Amino acid sequence: MNPLDLMVEEKYHCPQCKKTDFVDYGETVECTTCLIEYDKKLLGKIPDDEILSRQEMDGILGEFEELKDPKKAKKLYDSFFEDLDV
Ligand SMILES: [Zn+2]
Numbered sequence: 001m002n003p004l005d006l007m008v009e010e011k012y013h014c015p016q017c018k019k020t021d022f023v024d025y026g027e028t029v030e031c032t033t034c035l036i037e038y039d040k041k042l043l044g045k046i047p048d049d050e051i052l053s054r055q056e057m058d059g060i061l062g063e064f065e066e067l068k069d070p071k072k073a074k075k076l077y078d079s080f081f082e083d084l085d086v
Contacts, residue, residue: 012029012038012040012043012044013043014031014033014034015038015043015048015049015051016031016034016036016048016052017031017033019031019032021033027039028040029043038051039054042054
């Protein structure tokens with residue numbers, strides 16, 4: 001294996017499709033395959049599946065303007081899934 005490959009391996013990769021092709025928007029990047037936008041601060045810092053949850057949570061909570069407290073928001077988010085019979 002080329003050692004240089006390891007150097008660039010910690011580039012952003014899409015949590016969904018694992019590809020590394022992104023459009024750079026500054027604060028965020030968008031996967032050119034999934035067309036999903038991710039926060040640069042989250043990519044590579046937290047597990048892929050949690051990033052996806054975060055994206056979903058932001059989508060859901062966008063409907064609830066009053067929920068600015070992340071802890072309350074998380075609670076609400078969890079409650080959505082507790083109520084589901086999966
Ligand atoms: Zn993707």
